[in-house]
Each structure stands twice: as structure tokens, then as C-alpha cells.
Amino acid sequence: MKPPAYWFDGRRPPVHARALAGVYGLATRMRKSMLRRHAVARPVLVIGNLIAGGSGKTPLTIAVVERLQAAGWTPGVASRGYGRDMPRSARWVDAVSDPALCGDEPVLIASRTRARVRVDADRVAAARALIGAGCDIVVCDDGLQHYRLRRDVEIEVIDGRRRYGNGALIPAGPMREPAARGAECDFRVLNTAMDAGLVPAFGEWPMRLETGHALPLLGGRARAIAAFAGQRVHAVAGIGDPERFFDTLRAHRIAVVPHAFADHHRYTAADLRFGSDLPVLMTEKDAVKCMRLAGERHFSVPVTAQLPEAFWIALLDRLAGLR
The missing domain is CATH 3.40.50 (Rossmann fold)
Structure with a gap:
């Protein structure tokens, strides 16, 4: 809410x-x-x-x-x-x-x-x-x-x-x-x-919350977050302050198409249909709920305190x- x-x-x-x-x-x-x-x-x-x-x-x-x-x-x-x-x-x-x-x-x-x-x-x-x-x-x-x-x-x-x-x-x-x-x-x-x-x-x-890589939800090799610089991505955040996650990506020169959801939101397949094949980057907290919905373009972005x-x-x- x-x-x-x-x-x-x-x-x-x-x-x-x-x-x-x-x-x-x-x-x-x-x-x-x-x-x-x-x-x-x-x-x-x-x-x-x-x-x-x-x-x-x-x-x-x-x-x-x-x-x-x-x-x-x-x-x-x-x-x-x-x-x-x-x-x-x-x-x-x-x-x-x-x-x-x-x-x-x-x-x-x-x-x-x-x-x-x-x-x-x-x-x-x-x-x-x-x-x-x-x-x-x-x-x-x-x-x-x-x-x-x-x-x-x-x-x-x-x-x-x-x-x-x-x-x-x-x-x-x-x-x-x-x-x-x-x-x-x-x-x-x-x-x-x-x-x-x-x-x-x-x-x-x-x-400080630091991030350096993105993990494919389907498994595989991590990608440096810098690899997304200059690209448009769909950014998904169902946390208390979604804008914090979007700003983190923007700080890496990533062009964010933001998709904010309520904290602890339960995702359905429809929530992740954005009408394009851009990469989808999401918080770790969202990723644990989206594993069964994930495709090859879905990534989790872990942060370290x-x-x-x-x-x-x-x-x-x-x-x-x-x-």
C-alpha cells in the first residue's frame, strides 16, 4: 500500500x-x-x-x-x-x-x-x-x-x-x-x-548499498552491472521505497523504465509483461518471488551493505x- x-x-x-x-x-x-x-x-x-x-x-x-x-x-x-x-x-x-x-x-x-x-x-x-x-x-x-x-x-x-x-x-x-x-x-x-x-x-x-553485478534468474554467469550502462531496461521494485532502487540503477548510467509495486507484492506473469524484450532488472527481494515466472532476460541485482x-x-x- x-x-x-x-x-x-x-x-x-x-x-x-x-x-x-x-x-x-x-x-x-x-x-x-x-x-x-x-x-x-x-x-x-x-x-x-x-x-x-x-x-x-x-x-x-x-x-x-x-x-x-x-x-x-x-x-x-x-x-x-x-x-x-x-x-x-x-x-x-x-x-x-x-x-x-x-x-x-x-x-x-x-x-x-x-x-x-x-x-x-x-x-x-x-x-x-x-x-x-x-x-x-x-x-x-x-x-x-x-x-x-x-x-x-x-x-x-x-x-x-x-x-x-x-x-x-x-x-x-x-x-x-x-x-x-x-x-x-x-x-x-x-x-x-x-x-x-x-x-x-x-x-x-x-x-552504503553497493552493487556490482546482476544475476540471471534462470542461472548462469553474472553480468557486470556496468554492462547495462547506456541501455534501457525495465526496473522492477516491490519494496518500501522503489525509487531508491531506480536511483541505484540510474547511478550506473542505466536508462530506467520504472515499474513500482507495493512492498511485499506477490507477482503474477502479467506483472512482468511489459510489451518489449528489454532486460528486466529487479531487487533481490522481488527475485525470490519471481523465479517461476522468469525468462532469460530477467536479472536480480544484489546489494551489499x-x-x-x-x-x-x-x-x-x-x-x-x-x-
């Missing part, structure tokens, strides 16, 4: 939206104060954001899991699996799991990291299942607002282009919680994507005390 324009364009929200935002804020505070916190036997690291929609959590989750693995940890990932069928069910996820049953982001994380991934609406139960399977740290993809699970480290991800929009709570604005909540997080990461002009504020760590080495030193140092 596309967010209302007034969330980000500076216009004043309608009166009814402001009234409902007050109700939403009261309900959120009451729920937070009344919930019992459940601890688990291993450290818990939560990666999330304060606005509705995407901000770059999944690329950071993948990068964190890979860095933990390199440091000798055995991380497991807990996720709700947003938008999946039978959302109350609990499932193990791997690279070949059905995104309709497990969610697109968990399948992508499992494919990229080969870590244990568990989807469950009850993140406490998911964390305990991961620990029972041998994981020595639980990484929550999203879940900053899932207060039942007590956490040891919190990372807030901020969309560098949109930030907090108008700063109002849902539905008057994009905020799940007030912006002040970010000050409670141990780390705050600013997703600058590929825009060098976005400068982190004090206390924020910059995160790049952060300063000082960030990783600080994060691993914080976790070392919990090991």
Missing part, C-alpha cells in the same frame, strides 16, 4: 488522521508499559526502524549475520515473515522455501547467509527455537516494536532520503513510535544507499561482553 503523500511532502495531515494518531500513540504507550518482557538464554540483537515501510533493514541484517559468522558466532535470524500465508504458523526457512509461506525477506536472508532462519509471529518462541537448534545469538530482522522479547542490543536503521517524514505518528505520518525512541537504541545506522550527498547526523553510522570498520569493531566489542 502506497503511503499518503502528506507523510513526506510537507503538507499538513487531515484532521481525522491527526486525531487517530493520538489514539495510536496512547495505545502504543499502554501496550509497551503492560507487556511482560521475556528473556532467552542467548544474546538478542534487534535491527529495526521507526517508520512504516522499508529503510534498508534487510541488507543490514545480512551484513550483520555475515560479520557475526566471520567472528565465530553462530547467528540465527528470527522474523515475523511479513505478508505470508498462515502468518500465525512457525516455519524454518531456507534458500528454496516458498516466499508465500515464509515471506520474501526471510527467504532472501537464508539464501544469502545460509544461517538458520525461523519465522514466527511469536518472536520469543522463534528465538528459543533458534537457540535450541544451536544458535548462540539471535538476530531479529525487524522487531524494534516487538517488546515481548527482551533484547541486548538495538540497531535503528534510518532511511537517509526520507528520514522521519513529517515526524507524526501513524496515520498522520509514518512514525511507529516517536523519533525520540531512536535515542534509546545502541546504534543508529543511516542508509545513504548510493547518495554521497546524504551526511549522517551526530551519532549515526553511514551505510558497506559500513565503516569502526562500526563493526564497536558492535562486536559490545557483543563480546555478552558472549
